[in-house]
Amino acid sequence: MASDGMATTNSEVQIVGGDYRAKLGESPVWINGELVFIDVVAKEICTLRDGTVRRAQLPKMPGSIVPSSKGGFLAALSVDADGSGGHLRRVVLRYDDTGTLEADTSKEFFCNVLDAQVHRPLADKPGERQCLNDGKCDARGRVWVGSKVLSRPDMDARYVQAGPDTPTGSENDESNASSAHFSPSEDAPPAGALFCVEPAFSFRNGSMVKVGVAGAVAEVGGVWTSNGIAWSPVGDTMYYADSPRRRVEAYDFDAESGLLRNGRVFARMPDDVGVPDGMCVDEGGGVWVCVWDAGKVVRYVPDGEGNAKLDRTIAFPCSRPTSCCFGGADGTTLFVTSCSLDTTVDADAKDMSADEPTAGGVFAIDVGVKGVPVHAAAF
Numbered sequence: 001m002a003s004d005g006m007a008t009t010n011s012e013v014q015i016v017g018g019d020y021r022a023k024l025g026e027s028p029v030w031i032n033g034e035l036v037f038i039d040v041v042a043k044e045i046c047t048l049r050d051g052t053v054r055r056a057q058l059p060k061m062p063g064s065i066v067p068s069s070k071g072g073f074l075a076a077l078s079v080d081a082d083g084s085g086g087h088l089r090r091v092v093l094r095y096d097d098t099g100t101l102e103a104d105t106s107k108e109f110f111c112n113v114l115d116a117q118v119h120r121p122l123a124d125k126p127g128e129r130q131c132l133n134d135g136k137c138d139a140r141g142r143v144w145v146g147s148k149v150l151s152r153p154d155m156d157a158r159y160v161q162a163g164p165d166t167p168t169g170s171e172n173d174e175s176n177a178s179s180a181h182f183s184p185s186e187d188a189p190p191a192g193a194l195f196c197v198e199p200a201f202s203f204r205n206g207s208m209v210k211v212g213v214a215g216a217v218a219e220v221g222g223v224w225t226s227n228g229i230a231w232s233p234v235g236d237t238m239y240y241a242d243s244p245r246r247r248v249e250a251y252d253f254d255a256e257s258g259l260l261r262n263g264r265v266f267a268r269m270p271d272d273v274g275v276p277d278g279m280c281v282d283e284g285g286g287v288w289v290c291v292w293d294a295g296k297v298v299r300y301v302p303d304g305e306g307n308a309k310l311d312r313t314i315a316f317p318c319s320r321p322t323s324c325c326f327g328g329a330d331g332t333t334l335f336v337t338s339c340s341l342d343t344t345v346d347a348d349a350k351d352m353s354a355d356e357p358t359a360g361g362v363f364a365i366d367v368g369v370k371g372v373p374v375h376a377a378a379f
Contacts, residue, residue, distance in 0.1 A: 001224060003319050005309055012365065013314065013315075013316055013317065013336075013363050013364075013365045014363065014364050015261075015317075015358050015361045015362070016048060016050060016051060016335075016361075016363065016364045017048050017051065017052070017053040017361065017362045018053070020046075020053040020360075020361065020362065021340050021353060021358075021359065021360030021361055022037075022039040022042065022046070022337065022338070022340065022350075022360045022361075022362075023039055023040070023041035023042050023339070023340055023341055023360060024039060024040040024041045024042075024322065024339045024340075024360075025037055025038070025039055025040075025046075025322055025323075025337030025338055025339065025360060025362060026038050026039075026040050026062075026063075026064065026134070026278065026322050026323050026337055027062075027063075027064040027065050027134065027135070027278070027323055027337075028323055028324065028325040028335050028336075028337050028362075029065065029066070029067060029069050029259075029325055029374055030325055030326065030327025030328070030335065030374065031374065032045050032175075034048060034049040035047065035048040035049070035050065035247075035325075035335050035362070036048075036065065036073070036093070037065075037323075037329060037337050037351070038058075038062045038064070038065055038075075038322055039055070039157075039339050039363070040061060040063065041061070041341065041349075042055075042061060043057060043058045043059075043060065043061050043062065044056065044057060044058060045058055045062065045065065045073075045075070045091060045093065045101075045103050045362060046101075047093065047101055048362060051285050052102055052197070053362070054095075054099070054100070054101035055101060056093065056101040056102055056103035056349075057103065057273050058075065058077065058091070058103060058105065059077070059105055060077040060078045060079070061076075061077065061078040061083045061131070062075050062077055063076040063077075063078070063086060063131055063132035063133045063134065063135065063145070063148075064076045064132070064133065064134050064135035064136075064145060065091065065135070066135050066136060066137045066143055066376070066377050067200050067374065067376040067377070068090065068138070068377045068379065069141065069248055069376040069377060069378055069379075070090075070377075070379060071090070071092060072090050072091050072092035072093065072104075073090070073091045073092075073093070073257075074088045074089070074091070074106070074110070074132075074143060074377050074379075075088070075089055075090075075091045075105075076088060076113070076128060076132035076135050076145050077089055077105075077132075078131050078132070079112070080356075082129070082150075083131050084129040084130060084131050084150050085112070085114060085130070085131065086109070086112070086113050086114055086130070086131055086132030086145075086147065087109060087110070087111060087112040087113060087132075087195060087243065088109075088110040088111050088113065088143065088145075089105055089108070089109050089110065090107035090108045090110075091103050091104070091105050091107075091197050092104040092107060093126060093262055103299065110379065111197055113132060113147075113195050113197060113216045114130060114132075114147060115143060127150070128145040129150040130148060130149055130150060130191060130192055131147060131148060131150055132145050132147050133145070133146050133147060133225065133226050133227060134146055134226060134227045134228060134278060134323070135229065136229040136230065136231075136375075137374075137375040137376055137377050138231060138235070138238075138255065138258065138375060139231070139235050139255055139375050140199055140215070140252075140255060140256075140258065140378070141375065141376065141377050141378025141379070142196055142197060142258050142377075142378070143196075143197040144194065144195070144197070144198065144219075144229050144238075145195055145198055145226075145353075146192065146193065146194045146195065146226020146227065146229070146240075147192045147193055147194075147195070147222060147223065147226055148192050148223075148224065148225040148226055149190045149191060149192045149223075149224055149225070153177070155335040161309050176339065178219045190222060190223060190224045192221075192222075192223035192224055192225065192226055193218040193219075193220060193221045193222075193226070194218070194219050194220040194223060194226050194229075194240060194244075195216045195217065195218055195219065196216065196217055196219050196258055197216045198216075198217070198258070219259075219260055220240070223242045224242055224243070224244045224245070225242060225243040225244055225281075226242060227240075227242070227243045227276065227278060228240060228241035228243075228248065228276055228277060228278050228279035228289065228290075228323075229279075230279045230280055230281045230287065231253065231281060231372070232281060232285060232302075233281065233282075233283050233284075233285055233372050235253065235255050236252065236253055236255070236260070237250050237252065238250070238251045238253040238260060239249065239266060239279060239281070239287055241275075241276040241277070241279065241289075243275045243277060243292065244275060245270040245275055246267075246268060246269040246270075246275050246276070247265050247266075247267065247269065247272070247276070248265075248266045248267040248276050248279070248287065248292050248300070248308070249263055249264065249265055249266055249287060250263070250264055250265075250266035250306075251263045251264075254295070264306065266287070266300070266302075266306075266307070266308050267287075267289075267300045267308035269291065272290060272294075273294045273296075274291040274292050274293035274294030274296075275291070275292050275293065276289045276291060276292075277289070277290040277291070277292040277321070277322050277323060278290050278322055278323025278324055278337075279323075279324065280324050280325050280326060280372075281371065281372050282299075282326065282367075282369045282370060282371050283365045283369065283370045283371065283372055284301075284369050284370065285301060285302055286299045286300065286301050286312075286369065287299065287300045287301070287302075287308070288324055288334065288367075290321040290322055290323055290324050290336060291321065292320050292321070292322065292339075293319055293320060294319070295315060295316050295317070295318060295319045295320075295321070295342060296313055296314060296315050296316060296321070297313075297314045297316065297324060297334070298312065298313050298314075298335060299309060299311045299367075301314035303362070305322055312367075314365060314367075316336065316338070316363060317356070317358045317360070318338045318339075318356045318359040318360075318361065319352075319356060320338055320339040320340075320341075320359065321336050321363070322336075322337045322338055322339050323336070323337050324336045324337075325371065325374070326371025326372075327371075328364070328366070330370070331370040331371060332366050332367060332368055332369060332370055333364050333365070333367075334364070334365050334366075334367045334371075335362065335363070335364050336362070336364070337362055337363075337367075338358075338359055338360055338361055338362070338363065339359065339360060340352055340353055340356070340359040340360025341360075
């Protein structure tokens with residue numbers, strides 16, 4: 001777990017994109033000289049180039065996007081009108097003659113990811129509504145995407161109490177106990193999961209559901225709000241967060257098979273500093289984590305003994321940074337998206353801009369180290 005030592009950084013954080021403010025900015029990726037990200041609540045995919053944000057409407061609420069080696073992006077889109085469910089669909093971006101951004105979603109539909117749970121049940125609440133959330137690609141082109149539970153409050157309600165140093169979904173994970181849930185009366189583990197979507201049909205862990213050219217298998221179950229997928233520079237460790245549990249987990253990752261082993265707690269957030277959201281990794285092995293409700297991004301470095309040392313803290317002028325990625329001309333700029341709503345659960349969410357004028361903005365800061373390469377989906 002993280003040590004107590006830290007170095008606070010007072011580097012200048014700049015807001016980019018002018019007056020643009022997202023409702024819930026997420027899933028940033030730097031590609032082809034521009035930043036691409038989504039606004040989950042507004043159902044938009046956005047680009048940022050030369051200080052200008054351009055937006056295009058998506059047919060459903062997106063949870064995340066990843067670049068595709070076959071062109072465009074794969075978007076994890078909701079299925080139902082209430083925002084639940086989720087499948088992968090190709091999104092191709094283009095600019096018309098006036099520079100307006102357009103998003104073509106008429107291309108391939110790949111996989112209803114949540115169908116994987118039919119083949120491998122993950123919780124005792126099969127009716128619990130879910131949607132897809134954060135997603136990333138590994139070096140082999142697999143898409144890793146997680147789900148979050150919608151039928152009960154997520155990060156805007158009480159956070160799950162920190163359990164012992166065991167991975168999410170473990171039978172020994174006491175944070176699945178009723179005393180650690182949002183409601184003491186509900187003692188079943190949450191139904192969310194972390195899924196691996198393969199570019200070709202194969203069986204892993206005894207279950208796979210295939211739709212079209214891709215198949216999904218659930219790798220980690222018992223999840224509330226799946227977030228922050230990232231890999232170490234050599235690709236042998238996956239970092240992952242089930243946000244309400246206030247911890248970043250690490251798994252040994254086999255690049256050849258895509259299997260996860262030896263799940264353990266890498267870093268734990270103190271009870272008074274928010275929860276881990278999106279993350280990315282730099283080429284020095286540092287793990288950069290956006291801390292929702294704490295207005296900061298932190299950098300953890302492995303100490304060589306399986307624990308994390310808190311190396312750097314950067315304060316942001318908004319309380320809810322959501323996700324981050326590296327980019328810019330030399331690759332050392334950390335881009336950070338944020339949220340401008342006081343809740344992401346209620347339909348009557350209120351804008352926080354009166355109290356936080358920069359909330360929902362896109363931020364940039366040169367942190368002096370490059371990020372690891374961004375991988376694209378193989379399909």
